[in-house]
Amino acid sequence: MSISHLPRLISELPHAINQRVTVGGWIHAVRNLGGVQFVVLRDGSATVQLVLRKSLISVNPETVVRVTGIVSSEPRAPQGIEIRDPEVEILSEAANPVPIDVAGQFPPASLPTRLNTAAVALRHPQAQNWIKITAHLVKGFRDTLSSLGFVEIHTPKILETPSESGANVFQIEYFGRPAYLAQSPQFYKQMMVGSLGRVFEVGPVFRAEPHDTARHLSQYTSLDVELGFIEDHHTVMDLAENVVAGMLQEAKTHFGDWAYDWPLLPETFPVVHFKDAMAMISRAIGEDVTEEPDLSPAHEAWLGEWARSDFGSDFLFVEGYPALKRPFYTHLDPGNPQYTRSFDLIFRGQELITGGQRLHRFADYIEALKRRGLSKHGMSGYLAAFLYGMPPHGGFAIGLERFVARLTGVSNIRDVTLFPRDMKRLQP
Amino acid sequence: MSISHLPRLISELPHAINQRVTVGGWIHAVRNLGGVQFVVLRDGSATVQLVLRKSLISVNPETVVRVTGIVSSEPRAPQGIEIRDPEVEILSEAANPVPIDVAGQFPPASLPTRLNTAAVALRHPQAQNWIKITAHLVKGFRDTLSSLGFVEIHTPKILETPSESGANVFQIEYFGRPAYLAQSPQFYKQMMVGSLGRVFEVGPVFRAEPHDTARHLSQYTSLDVELGFIEDHHTVMDLAENVVAGMLQEAKTHFGDWAYDWPLLPETFPVVHFKDAMAMISRAIGEDVTEEPDLSPAHEAWLGEWARSDFGSDFLFVEGYPALKRPFYTHLDPGNPQYTRSFDLIFRGQELITGGQRLHRFADYIEALKRRGLSKHGMSGYLAAFLYGMPPHGGFAIGLERFVARLTGVSNIRDVTLFPRDMKRLQP
Numbered sequence: 106m107s108i109s110h111l112p113r114l115i116s117e118l119p120h121a122i123n124q125r126v127t128v129g130g131w132i133h134a135v136r137n138l139g140g141v142q143f144v145v146l147r148d149g150s151a152t153v154q155l156v157l158r159k160s161l162i163s164v165n166p167e168t169v170v171r172v173t174g175i176v177s178s179e180p181r182a183p184q185g186i187e188i189r190d191p192e193v194e195i196l197s198e199a200a201n202p203v204p205i206d207v208a209g210q211f212p213p214a215s216l217p218t219r220l221n222t223a224a225v226a227l228r229h230p231q232a233q234n235w236i237k238i239t240a241h242l243v244k245g246f247r248d249t250l251s252s253l254g255f256v257e258i259h260t261p262k263i264l265e266t267p268s269e270s271g272a273n274v275f276q277i278e279y280f281g282r283p284a285y286l287a288q289s290p291q292f293y294k295q296m297m298v299g300s301l302g303r304v305f306e307v308g309p310v311f312r313a314e315p316h317d318t319a320r321h322l323s324q325y326t327s328l329d330v331e332l333g334f335i336e337d338h339h340t341v342m343d344l345a346e347n348v349v350a351g352m353l354q355e356a357k358t359h360f361g362d363w364a365y366d367w368p369l370l371p372e373t374f375p376v377v378h379f380k381d382a383m384a385m386i387s388r389a390i391g392e393d394v395t396e397e398p399d400l401s402p403a404h405e406a407w408l409g410e411w412a413r414s415d416f417g418s419d420f421l422f423v424e425g426y427p428a429l430k431r432p433f434y435t436h437l438d439p440g441n442p443q444y445t446r447s448f449d450l451i452f453r454g455q456e457l458i459t460g461g462q463r464l465h466r467f468a469d470y471i472e473a474l475k476r477r478g479l480s481k482h483g484m485s486g487y488l489a490a491f492l493y494g495m496p497p498h499g500g501f502a503i504g505l506e507r508f509v510a511r512l513t514g515v516s517n518i519r520d521v522t523l524f525p526r527d528m529k530r531l532q533p
Numbered sequence: 534m535s536i537s538h539l540p541r542l543i544s545e546l547p548h549a550i551n552q553r554v555t556v557g558g559w560i561h562a563v564r565n566l567g568g569v570q571f572v573v574l575r576d577g578s579a580t581v582q583l584v585l586r587k588s589l590i591s592v593n594p595e596t597v598v599r600v601t602g603i604v605s606s607e608p609r610a611p612q613g614i615e616i617r618d619p620e621v622e623i624l625s626e627a628a629n630p631v632p633i634d635v636a637g638q639f640p641p642a643s644l645p646t647r648l649n650t651a652a653v654a655l656r657h658p659q660a661q662n663w664i665k666i667t668a669h670l671v672k673g674f675r676d677t678l679s680s681l682g683f684v685e686i687h688t689p690k691i692l693e694t695p696s697e698s699g700a701n702v703f704q705i706e707y708f709g710r711p712a713y714l715a716q717s718p719q720f721y722k723q724m725m726v727g728s729l730g731r732v733f734e735v736g737p738v739f740r741a742e743p744h745d746t747a748r749h750l751s752q753y754t755s756l757d758v759e760l761g762f763i764e765d766h767h768t769v770m771d772l773a774e775n776v777v778a779g780m781l782q783e784a785k786t787h788f789g790d791w792a793y794d795w796p797l798l799p800e801t802f803p804v805v806h807f808k809d810a811m812a813m814i815s816r817a818i819g820e821d822v823t824e825e826p827d828l829s830p831a832h833e834a835w836l837g838e839w840a841r842s843d844f845g846s847d848f849l850f851v852e853g854y855p856a857l858k859r860p861f862y863t864h865l866d867p868g869n870p871q872y873t874r875s876f877d878l879i880f881r882g883q884e885l886i887t888g889g890q891r892l893h894r895f896a897d898y899i900e901a902l903k904r905r906g907l908s909k910h911g912m913s914g915y916l917a918a919f920l921y922g923m924p925p926h927g928g929f930a931i932g933l934e935r936f937v938a939r940l941t942g943v944s945n946i947r948d949v950t951l952f953p954r955d956m957k958r959l960q961p
Contacts, residue, residue: 111772112762114682114730129762129924148762149730150682167922171762197893199922224918227728236729240685244675254542254578257668259754259933261952262690262737263703265959275691276706277714279751280741280956286705293952296961300655301664302542302577308736309690313708323707326687334540334557334576334599344539465625486961490652494595494627496557505687524689524721528708531693533724533914 116150118176119184126188127173128153129196131228132164134208145183145208146172149233154182156189167199167207167225205229216517223524223533235521238356239509243307245355246328246503249348255303255330260293262286262309266483273313275323286311289502292487294331295434295463298498299490303332307505315528319517320455320507323526330460331500338436338446338462341499342422345450345458346374349420352508366514368419368453375416379425379444382408398429402455409454420457424448433473436462436499446499453511460501467491544578546604547612554616555601556581557624559656560592562636573611573636574600577661582610584617595627595635595653633657644945651952651961663949666784667937671735673783674756674931677776683731683758688721690714690737694911701741703751714739717930719862720915722759723891726926727918731760735933743956747945748883748935751954758888759928766864766874766890769927770850773878773886774802777848780936794942796847796881803844806853807872810836826857830883837882852876854889861901864890864927874927881939888929895919 113121113128130148137143142157155172164170174191204222206213211231213219219226226232247257267274267285275286290306297304310327330348335341353370377385383395386404394404400423412421425444428437436446447461464470470491474481481488509521519525524533541549541556558576565571570585583600592598602619632650634641639659641647647654654660675685695702695713703714718734725732738755758776763769781798805813811823814832822832828851840849853872856865864874875889892898898919902909909916937949947953952961 111681111760111768116682131922149684149728165922169922169924196924197922200895200920203921204917221914222917224724224727224914225921227725233728236686236725237684239687243685244679247672251672253539254544256577256665257671258664258951259667259737261752261954263739263752263954263959278704279959280743284959292961296652297655297664297951299652300577300661309687311691315708324689324691332539340539467628483960486649486652489632489650489961492628493631493653494559494593494597494625496597496624523686523725526689526691531691531707531712532911533720533917 114150115146115148115153115184118151118153118186121176122178122186123175125173125175127171129169129171131207132162132166132168132170132199134166135162137161146170147228147230152183152230154179154187155191155193156187157191157193159190160193162193164195165199165201165203167203167228168195169197169199170195216519220519220525220530221533227523234360235509235513235515236523238360238513239505239521241356241359242352242508242512243326243328243505245352246348247305247307248355249351250303250305250330253303253344255305255332256301258290258294258297258301258304258306259308260287260290260297260306262311264483273315275311275313288312289327290329291432291434292484294329294500295495295498296487296490298331298333298500299493299495302334302496305330317528319519320510321527322506322518322522323528325507325522326505328503328505329500330502331498333496333498335462335497335499337497338424338448338460338499341460341462341501342374342376342424342448342450345448345460345501346420348503349450349458353512356512368512369413369417370420371416371418374420374422374450375412375418376422376424377408379423379427382423385411398427400449400456405451405456406454408451412451413453419453421451422448423451426461431461433477433479434463434470436464448501450501452508455507455511457508457511458501458503460499462497462499465491465495465497542578543574543576543581543612546579546581546614546616549604550606550614551603553601553603555599557597557599559635560590560594560596560598560627562594563590565589574598575656575658580611580658582607582615583619583621584615585619585621587618588621590621592623593627593629593631595631595656596623597625597627598623644947648947648953648958649961655951662788663937663941663943664951666788666941667933667949669784669787670780670936670940671754671756671933673780674776675733675735676783677779678731678733678758681731681772683733683760684729686718686722686725686729686732686734687736688715688718688725688734690739692911701743703739703741716740717755718757719860720912722757722928723862723923723926724915724918726759726761726928727921727923730762730924733758745956747947748938749955750934750946750950751956753935753950754933756931756933757928758930759926761924761926763890763925763927765925766852766876766888766927769888769890769929770802770804770852770876770878773888773929774848776931777878777886781940784940796940797841797845798848799844799846802848802850802878803840803846804850804852805836807851807855808853810851813839826855828877828884833879833884834882836879840879841881847881848885849879850876851879859889861905861907862891862898864892876929878929880936883935883939885936885939886929886931888927890925890927893919893923893925 130146133147144155450458558574561575878886
């Protein structure tokens with residue numbers, strides 16, 4: 106089947122030299138030069154230069170037009186082509202002035218201004234590229250996992266009881282009773298390991314964290330993976346390493362010539378145990394942090410530098426986090442049960458992935474809940490999975506927007522999030 | 534890169550004949566026959582027969598084991614292979630009795646029982662197949678659109694003002710103020726057409742509809758598409774037809790030998806105008822329904838029969854719905870403005886897709902809102918897109934679970950939904 110009625114994209118024009126084509130787009134920029142008008146037309150897929158000598162146009166930037174003309178080879182123009190003296194039909198005139206200079210240097214305005222005017226600010230080619238690289242990373246994620254037999258799932262975002270901890274959860278009014286927005290698909294992906302063995306999900310998660318920082322959002326896209334029949338958390342780390350490589354490979358195929366600093370990606374990521382990391386950091390900063398139960402952002406940054414200088418890697422696994430700071434379903438380290446079979450993947454000095462081996466025996470869950478003083482209330486459907494046979498399993502989650510932010514080097518995660526939501530922002 | 538540590542899947546074993554392998558799985562079924570034990574092992578990817586003659590096992594069904602042995606060719610066994618006298622290691626013994634007969638005929642229990650025991654009921658091969666066919670349909674959706682230059686997006690599910698109508702929306706407590714769960718990504722996908730021209734999203738949508746029926750859920754997965762530079766709604770219908778064909782093609786590649794009735798899928802779907810459909814139905818049922826503003830489920834069922842008998846098609850486009858029943862952003866039919874440039878795609882007598890052309894000029898939005906008596910409150914970010922240049926555009930949305938239900942012939946959408954949510958159900 107062919108889609109005869111779909112209009113042609115500007116990105117397809119280099120294959121249409123000497124053909125008469127019709128394309129639509131936005132008037133991106135106009136330059137008048139001695140009676141000749143050079144117009145850049147943009148349609149989201151690419152830009153093309155129009156050269157007008159006969160009838161010049163006078164329209165506001167961002168006006169939407171349809172143009173018809175013959176594609177000519179022109180090595181000095183974008184994509185090596187231009188359309189000379191096309192017919193131009195105005196479809197929708199833009200008001201003037203446009204609140205954002207879409208064709209100018211990035212950033213065209215402050216971040217709050219860009220977020221307030223997102224419908225226009227997201228037309229800037231820099232913003233478009235961030236959205237496209239995000240889509241390619243997700244495609245790399247799915248393709249890598251599908252090729253390994255993982256099945257994509259879609260799980261509930263509305264829960265009867267708060268998942269995991271109960272803190273920082275949004276409450277909903279659900280047909281006259283309270284319910285909660287899911288902070289992660291954790292319980293569901295584990296139950297689905299019981300069915301399909303290997304699953305993944307790409308979906309929104311919701312955190313009511315009262316943090317107004319450059320890296321916190323109340324909604325973000327979580328890339329979740331879970332698999333059965335692992336040896337221990339190292340099986341999961343091995344998979345995570347391959348998934349990250351697959352994501353970057355897919356993005357690089359399409360954005361290889363970007364100005365971004367491409368990550369240092371060794372064949373195998375370096376690994377350090379939490380205990381050893383804390384000892385190293387203590388020596389380096391001249392202060393004993395070995396009793397602290399978690400890495401601070403400053404510690405993560407230090408480890409990022411260390412991985413880069415000592416291993417030539419922008420990625421570093423930290424394994425064996427203390428049990429105190431990991432959720433109740435985390436598998437303890439049998440040799441040293443104050444630590445766990447868990448890991449974080451640090452990317453350029455910031456946590457990107459959290460994962461590990463989970464408990465898989467019913468009795469271990471009952472004991473872990475009791476030890477933490479947590480109620481089984483609302484968990485019977487989840488715990489049933491472990492009562493009726495579950496394999497050793499584990500998984501991980503990647504914060505998509507955080508990955509893109511760190512990859513592209515933006516200082517605020519909101520730059521690479523479509524219409525971000527935070528403590529103060531619910532618009533547009 | 535290779536993933537050396539990932540365990541082997543049972544589905545890979547036909548390529549490993551005469552090799553010594555280790556696989557994990559659940560004890561699906563055990564049959565004792567004259568001193569020989571035939572065990573079916575299941576891992577979510579496939580099943581394999583184990584033949585035990587030396588040391589027989591005695592475990593509860595659903596117990597998780599790891600087995601090591603040599604793969605032998607055996608034409609009478611599933612996948613044409615079996616493993617004779619493997620070493621069997623018990624990883625996790627299942628409690629007895631299991632609440633669902635995972636290895637029996639489908640359905641193993643009533644729908645409410647299966648939903649209550651989902652962590653086990655979803656292990657039934659029938660349920661596994663429904664999840665897998667769902668994943669393949671989504672892959673077909675994405676692949677078809679990506680090949681046409683569409684970019685995947687992820688948009689907010691938490692809104693400051695109820696989207697579209699304000700009815701049937703869930704309210705959230707958001708940092709001390711009210712907010713609402715998105716009923717669709719409509720406004721966001723339209724704004725993104727202004728940036729990228731062609732976009733799609735796969736994500737949850739939330740409907741607080743007080744309907745306790747076999748086809749309503751409070752959360753479902755919406756497959757959303759939007760594109761610019763269309764001629765009218767026919768461009769969108771043409772795309773929808775190709776997307777549906779691409780989804781079914783991908784599913785059929787993997788599930789071609791299923792017992793399901795594969796849909797009658799003509800090269801081009803038949804189209805009928807709403808007005809003509811109502812006139813036909815009136816004649817057929819001997820009752821004048823031509824003044825009704827929408828199709829009832831009975832009308833849709835009648836049209837489904839008609840498309841099948843007269844066009845040999847399980848799909849039928851109904852175009853030109855009355856303006857009264859379509860949202861404010863719907864483009865009116867210029868020749869007859871009480872009708873619209875909108876459509877539904879009826880699949881086997883039930884609405885599967887809703888779509889159409891949208892308004893694209895700012896002034897038309899202001900007028901449409903006024904005509905409906907709707908407030909602009911909270912819409913300024915959305916309306917800005919139209920003030921600063923938007924092309925003629927349109928799109929559609931597919932209800933994923935409804936597609937799977939209709940394709941597989943289940944009578945209740947909950948059968949093919951992972952952990953469904955409805956008026957009464959929030960568990961597991």
